[in-house]
Amino acid sequence: MDKWYKNIYRRNLVDMHINDDKKIYLSKFNAKDYFKYLKEAKIDSPMIYLQSHTGLCNFKTSVSKTHNFFINHPNEIKKLINLCKDNGMKVVGYYSLIFNNQAVNDHHSWEMIDKDGHTWRDHGQRYGLACPNNKEYRKFVTKQIEEIAKEFPNLDALFFDMPYWEVLCHCSSCKERFYLEKGKEIPNDLDWDDKTWNEFIKSRQEWMAEFASFVKKETNRIMPSVTVEFNFAAVIGCDYLAGSTEGINEQCEFTGGDLYGDLYNHSFTAKYYRSISKNQPFEYMTCRCNKTLREHTINKSEETLLAEIMLTTLHGGASLIIDAINPDGTLDHRVAKRLGRVFENEMKYEKYLPFGKPLEEVGVLFDSRTQFKYHNRQDNKHLCIQLSKTLIENHIPYTIIGHGKVNELNRFKMLFIPGLIHLDEDEIKEIKNYVNSGGLLYLSGDSNSSLLNLFFEGRIEGETNQDSPYKPIYRGYDEVKAYACPTRDDYKKYFGMFNRKYPLPATFKLPILKAIKGDVCAKIVLPYTDPDNYNEFASIHSNPPGKVSKYSAIVENTFGKGKVIYSCLPIEGDDRCNYKDILSKIIKNNIASLFNIETSKYVEALIFENDKGYIINLFDLNFANDDVSRAYKITLPDSNFEAKELIKGKRISIKNGVVFGCFRNYLSIILKRK
Numbered sequence: 001m002d003k004w005y006k007n008i009y010r011r012n013l014v015d016m017h018i019n020d021d022k023k024i025y026l027s028k029f030n031a032k033d034y035f036k037y038l039k040e041a042k043i044d045s046p047m048i049y050l051q052s053h054t055g056l057c058n059f060k061t062s063v064s065k066t067h068n069f070f071i072n073h074p075n076e077i078k079k080l081i082n083l084c085k086d087n088g089m090k091v092v093g094y095y096s097l098i099f100n101n102q103a104v105n106d107h108h109s110w111e112m113i114d115k116d117g118h119t120w121r122d123h124g125q126r127y128g129l130a131c132p133n134n135k136e137y138r139k140f141v142t143k144q145i146e147e148i149a150k151e152f153p154n155l156d157a158l159f160f161d162m163p164y165w166e167v168l169c170h171c172s173s174c175k176e177r178f179y180l181e182k183g184k185e186i187p188n189d190l191d192w193d194d195k196t197w198n199e200f201i202k203s204r205q206e207w208m209a210e211f212a213s214f215v216k217k218e219t220n221r222i223m224p225s226v227t228v229e230f231n232f233a234a235v236i237g238c239d240y241l242a243g244s245t246e247g248i249n250e251q252c253e254f255t256g257g258d259l260y261g262d263l264y265n266h267s268f269t270a271k272y273y274r275s276i277s278k279n280q281p282f283e284y285m286t287c288r289c290n291k292t293l294r295e296h297t298i299n300k301s302e303e304t305l306l307a308e309i310m311l312t313t314l315h316g317g318a319s320l321i322i323d324a325i326n327p328d329g330t331l332d333h334r335v336a337k338r339l340g341r342v343f344e345n346e347m348k349y350e351k352y353l354p355f356g357k358p359l360e361e362v363g364v365l366f367d368s369r370t371q372f373k374y375h376n377r378q379d380n381k382h383l384c385i386q387l388s389k390t391l392i393e394n395h396i397p398y399t400i401i402g403h404g405k406v407n408e409l410n411r412f413k414m415l416f417i418p419g420l421i422h423l424d425e426d427e428i429k430e431i432k433n434y435v436n437s438g439g440l441l442y443l444s445g446d447s448n449s450s451l452l453n454l455f456f457e458g459r460i461e462g463e464t465n466q467d468s469p470y471k472p473i474y475r476g477y478d479e480v481k482a483y484a485c486p487t488r489d490d491y492k493k494y495f496g497m498f499n500r501k502y503p504l505p506a507t508f509k510l511p512i513l514k515a516i517k518g519d520v521c522a523k524i525v526l527p528y529t530d531p532d533n534y535n536e537f538a539s540i541h542s543n544p545p546g547k548v549s550k551y552s553a554i555v556e557n558t559f560g561k562g563k564v565i566y567s568c569l570p571i572e573g574d575d576r577c578n579y580k581d582i583l584s585k586i587i588k589n590n591i592a593s594l595f596n597i598e599t600s601k602y603v604e605a606l607i608f609e610n611d612k613g614y615i616i617n618l619f620d621l622n623f624a625n626d627d628v629s630r631a632y633k634i635t636l637p638d639s640n641f642e643a644k645e646l647i648k649g650k651r652i653s654i655k656n657g658v659v660f661g662c663f664r665n666y667l668s669i670i671l672k673r674k
Helices: 031-040 068-072 076-086 101-106 135-151 172-182 195-222 263-276 302-314 333-347 380-393 425-436 449-456 489-495 577-588
Strands: 010-015 045-049 092-096 157-161 227-230 256-258 283-287 318-324 362-365 398-401 414-418 440-444 458-463 482-486 504-506 511-515 519-527 545-559 562-567 596-598 603-610 613-620 629-635 641-645 658-664 666-673
Touching: 010 031, 010 283, 010 333, 031 076, 031 333, 045 076, 068 076, 092 135, 135 195, 157 195, 172 195, 195 227, 256 263, 256 318, 263 283, 263 302, 263 380, 263 398, 283 302, 302 318, 302 333, 302 613, 302 666, 318 333, 362 380, 380 398, 380 414, 380 577, 414 425, 425 440, 425 449, 425 562, 440 449, 449 458, 449 511, 449 545, 449 562, 482 489, 482 545, 489 519, 489 577, 504 577, 511 545, 613 629, 613 658, 658 666
Parallel strands: 010 045, 010 318, 045 092, 092 157, 157 227, 256 283, 283 318, 362 398, 362 414, 414 440, 440 562
Antiparallel strands: 458 511, 482 504, 482 519, 519 545, 545 562, 596 629, 603 613, 613 666, 629 658, 641 666
16 A cells, blocks of 8 residues: 655645535536646645535435536546646545435434434534444445445545544434443433443444444455545544544544644644554644634634644644635635745755654643543543643643553653543553653542552542532632642642642542552642532632641652652643643653753744754744744753754854754754764
8 A cells, every 4th residue: 555645744625515406506616727726735635525514426426416516527526636646646535424414314214313312403503414333324335435436546545534423322223232232221311420321432432433444444445555544633622422532543544633723732633643643744634714614714814824834844744724615616716825835834844854753751641532521620631731731831842642552651751641530451551660660650630540549559539528418500600619738848849829828729629539658748628618508608709718628639659660649639730820830840840851941931842853863843832923033042961962953054053052042933953963
């Protein structure tokens, strides 16, 4: 199989989810004009629609319906693909799984339904959802792949969109499968303390991964020369409802997905994708619209597009920019020219890619299977994303570790496992070995019971104010439920102005760890009154701290050659500087980075190691909003380096082992060993 993607970094998709009930729809679609657009945008790999969420096909089909325009112009997509191929472009075909209006209109029994028997469209949505557990729908997908193979034999790849759940499906296929596998009925009520509910959530994750495996096997059988990719965006953009896990990514030749968050979320995702991708480069997809494709006539600024594309590039990834076709089939060539100008900047970097092996001193474990708020506390994904921002602001090189990738942990100086309950036995073993051999581990919030028992001979026994007879009421704002105050001298320094009288607040009840081993570094402080009792209060505006409890808030313990920190209050989950300052002090007083980087907190440092030395990419995450010059100083580990700019080749000053200078927007520095 041709690994066509290895040196392909400029990619594009033009959304074509266009209906055909009006003659004007796609009436002006023209392959030559589309190809001109791609050339103007300097694209080297277009993803081209073969079918869409409407279910309408852009090719001849016997099992679905061809879009009316392509009935009358059957060779237009072939013409486009051939133009691209003749020009040396690598062409990916787009196909929408699950989201298929035509299929469920033709076959009502295929459609997902909720516990009340309603479809997603019954709730006002436009999308018809075919259930992946329906055997007839699976046969339909196979037939569609066969038709694609016949119509478009020269494709380089197939991209399958939407491999996730949008509803908790209770269709007959799901009910039958769950009963066959578990001997139980599908539960109706969300309850994370209920065994059957958790089994159902796990089954949905396994079913979606198995469906992706089925689609890949069928594609490999029918079209053995194409690579296969599934959209792996829902793992970041959605929660437990989607059922999206690394099991889907296992079916991908490389990892990619479309996301629309800010640059901090972008950076988090880039590291996660890079970490779990079977092959590089990973692919970060986003749209040219500001903010989403639902408003397709408003564009991002050229500076914003440049920031998004270059952030991906400086992580070593490929950018796919999504546009949307006009209903009449025309394209906005102003957008293409803007993309072309932006990609001209990216093209300067391509000959240097890949940069080398990422230098990653801190690992952050993100688990796609645990995307829910247990007892209304912050979930693992939220904690990981917020922690990432703190690490960026402190210029600490880090990566995101996905489920199934907990190996080679010894490369990390510190490992974070924030708010994560579920871990596999193999993962627990790897983590144990990491700490035993000298690693530093940070656990927080609702943590894995096996790890707490292993490292502290402890367990979670309820939560603060768990005996309250009052039902929690959300009043439209977050209320303090508990506090933490430092008790050990080093933590008193870390906590700064927070102490017994003025402790650190938490807006949720804190889990209580009963531990036999370990040093108590901070304790839980409770309010004067029950925070759930709105009739009794100390202050009408707040729940001020009243008494220091006997419960531990932060505990440390040595294990083998290493150390473990557990904090019942996930300090990493709050974006206020007070919390980030505490966390950064904990990190910096426990580990030392190879490079000490001093610059603006808006600048992210991405470091790669190769056989000649290092490449340090400095990226201003705020430059699209504020084009300013940033000063930087980098203290080197020794004096055996010379420094220059990667692109311009200009020598950079080194004085007393410190590289220093200024840059605008982004800068790549080569540190070459003498």
